[in-house]
Amino acid sequence: MxxxxxxxxxxxxxxxxxxxxxxxxxxxxxxxxxxxxxxxxxxxxxxxxxxxxxxxxxxxxxxxxxxxxxxxxxxxxxxxxxxxxxxxxxxxxxxxxxxxxxxxxxxxxxxxxxxxxxxxxxxxxxxxxxxxxxxxxxxxxxxxxxxxxxxxxxxxxxxxxxxxxxxxxxxxxxxxxxxxxxxxxxxxxxxxxxxxxxxxxxxxxxxxxxxxxxxxxxxxxxxxxxxxxxxxxxFRNQKPGGSPLTRLCQTADAESNIKGSRKLDHTKDLSFFDKAAIETQSDHVKESADRWSSAQ
Structure with a gap:
C-alpha cells in the first residue's frame, strides 16, 4: 500500500x-x-x-x-x-x-x-x-x-x-x-x-x-x-485519449471505442449523441415510467 x-x-x-x-x-x-x-x-x-x-x-x-x-x-x-x-x-x-x-x-x-x-x-x-x-x-x-x-x-x-x-x-x-x-x-x-x-x-x-x-x-x-x-x-503527463470524433461515431455498445476512455452518461437532450453515450439501468426505469404515465 x-x-x-x-x-x-x-x-x-x-x-x-x-x-x-x-x-x-x-x-x-x-x-x-x-x-x-x-x-x-x-x-x-x-x-x-x-x-x-x-x-x-x-x-x-x-x-x-x-x-x-x-x-x-x-x-x-x-x-x-x-x-x-x-x-x-x-x-x-x-x-x-x-x-x-x-x-x-x-x-x-x-x-x-x-x-x-x-x-x-x-x-x-x-x-x-x-x-x-x-x-x-x-x-x-x-x-x-x-x-x-x-x-x-x-x-x-x-x-x-x-x-x-x-x-x-x-x-x-x-x-x-x-x-x-x-x-x-x-x-x-x-x-x-x-x-x-x-x-x-x-x-x-x-x-x-x-x-x-x-x-x-x-x-x-x-x-x-x-x-x-x-x-x-x-512534468506529469496525461496520455492522449484518441480522436473525439471516434467517440461520436462509435457503435451503441457498453464500452467506448477509445481504449481507457469511458462513455458519456445518456440524456434525453441532443439525441444525435446517443452513440457516444451509455444507457444505464435507471434510464430504462425512467423510460418505463414515462410510458406508463403516457398510457394513463
Missing part, C-alpha cells in the same frame, strides 16, 4: 511513460517552468501584436482600413488555431509534445518576423520614419511570419493552463487544494507579460526601432521554450 501511495491515481505518467511518482514529479516542483513559459510567451505575443496596426500602416504602407483588417484577420486566426492544437493534444500527441512542437514553430515565426524588419531585401525601404514602401514579396514574407506565429500560438493557448492542472492529482486532497493557487499564479504571469509588452516593448518599437521591437519578443519566446524543456523530468 505504501508503494502504491507513491504514485498518482489520475493516470498521469512521467517523461518516460511510467506512472508518475508523486514525490519526484508535478505540484510546485513543475509549475514554475510552466508559469515561466506562459509569462514569456504572453510577453512575446502582446509585444508583437499590440502595435501591429502601426507596423502595417507605416512599414508596409497599408491604409488605415486595410491595416485594421489585416490585424483583425490575423488576430482571428490566432483564436481559431487553438481548435487545432486542442484536438491534436487530446487525440494524438498529448499536451507536452503539442506545446513543445508548436512552441518551436512559434519561435521560427518570431525569428522570421524579426528578420523581415531588419535584413536588407526583406525590410521595407524607408526614406524617413513613416515613409516606407514595401514590395509584394516583403509584405508576403511578413505575413508568412505572422501566420506561423498564429499556428504556433494555437498549440499553446489551449494546452498550457490544463497542463498546469495535470500537475496536481485530484485524488490527493492536499494537491487538489493547491491547484486553485496555480491558476492564480497562472493569470498573474499572463498579466505581467502583457504589462511589460504593452508598455516597454511598444515604446521600443516607436522610439528605438522595429528590429529591436520584434527581436526582444523573439528572444522572450526562445526563453519560454527553454523554460518549458527545463522542466521535462518534473
Amino acid at each position: 505504501e508503494e502504491e501511495d507513491v504514485y498518482t491515481k489520475d493516470g498521469t505518467v512521467d517523461y518516460r511513460g511510467k506512472p508518475a511518482n508523486k514525490k519526484k514529479t508535478g505540484t510546485w516542483k513543475a509549475c514554475p517552468f510552466i508559469l515561466g513559459n506562459e509569462c514569456c510567451e504572453r510577453l512575446a505575443y502582446y509585444g508583437m501584436s499590440s502595435n501591429l496596426v502601426r507596423y502595417f500602416k507605416h512599414r508596409l504602407n497599408q491604409s488605415s482600413a486595410t491595416a485594421t483588417k489585416s490585424n483583425q484577420d490575423w488576430g482571428g486566426t490566432c483564436y481559431i488555431t487553438p481548435l487545432i492544437g486542442a484536438f491534436v493534444a487530446d487525440a494524438y500527441l498529448g499536451r507536452y509534445w503539442t506545446i513543445a512542437i508548436f512552441s518551436i514553430i512559434y519561435v521560427f515565426g518570431m525569428t522570421f518576423l524579426t528578420l523581415t524588419a531588419t535584413l536588407p531585401g526583406l525590410r521595407p525601404t524607408c526614406d524617413g520614419n513613416d515613409n516606407c514602401n514595401a514590395t509584394e514579396a516583403q509584405s508576403a514574407a511578413t505575413f508568412v511570419a505572422l501566420y506561423l506565429i498564429a499556428l504556433g500560438t494555437g498549440g499553446i493557448k489551449p494546452c498550457v493552463s490544463s497542463y498546469g492542472a495535470d500537475q496536481f492529482d485530484d485524488a490527493d486532497e492536499v494537491e487538489k487544494k493547491h491547484k486553485g493557487s496555480f491558476f492564480n499564479w497562472f493569470y498573474f504571469s499572463i498579466n505581467v507579460g502583457a504589462l511589460i509588452a504593452s508598455s516597454v516593448l511598444v515604446w521600443v518599437q516607436d522610439n528605438v526601432g522595429w528590429g529591436w521591437g520584434f527581436g526582444i519578443p523573439a528572444v522572450a519566446m526562445a526563453i519560454a521554450v527553454a523554460f518549458f524543456f527545463s522542466g521535462t523530468r518534473l
Whole structure:
C-alpha cells in the first residue's frame, strides 16, 4: 500500500511513460517552468501584436482600413488555431509534445518576423520614419511570419493552463487544494507579460526601432521554450485519449471505442449523441415510467 501511495491515481505518467511518482514529479516542483513559459510567451505575443496596426500602416504602407483588417484577420486566426492544437493534444500527441512542437514553430515565426524588419531585401525601404514602401514579396514574407506565429500560438493557448492542472492529482486532497493557487499564479504571469509588452516593448518599437521591437519578443519566446524543456523530468503527463470524433461515431455498445476512455452518461437532450453515450439501468426505469404515465 505504501508503494502504491507513491504514485498518482489520475493516470498521469512521467517523461518516460511510467506512472508518475508523486514525490519526484508535478505540484510546485513543475509549475514554475510552466508559469515561466506562459509569462514569456504572453510577453512575446502582446509585444508583437499590440502595435501591429502601426507596423502595417507605416512599414508596409497599408491604409488605415486595410491595416485594421489585416490585424483583425490575423488576430482571428490566432483564436481559431487553438481548435487545432486542442484536438491534436487530446487525440494524438498529448499536451507536452503539442506545446513543445508548436512552441518551436512559434519561435521560427518570431525569428522570421524579426528578420523581415531588419535584413536588407526583406525590410521595407524607408526614406524617413513613416515613409516606407514595401514590395509584394516583403509584405508576403511578413505575413508568412505572422501566420506561423498564429499556428504556433494555437498549440499553446489551449494546452498550457490544463497542463498546469495535470500537475496536481485530484485524488490527493492536499494537491487538489493547491491547484486553485496555480491558476492564480497562472493569470498573474499572463498579466505581467502583457504589462511589460504593452508598455516597454511598444515604446521600443516607436522610439528605438522595429528590429529591436520584434527581436526582444523573439528572444522572450526562445526563453519560454527553454523554460518549458527545463522542466521535462518534473512534468506529469496525461496520455492522449484518441480522436473525439471516434467517440461520436462509435457503435451503441457498453464500452467506448477509445481504449481507457469511458462513455458519456445518456440524456434525453441532443439525441444525435446517443452513440457516444451509455444507457444505464435507471434510464430504462425512467423510460418505463414515462410510458406508463403516457398510457394513463
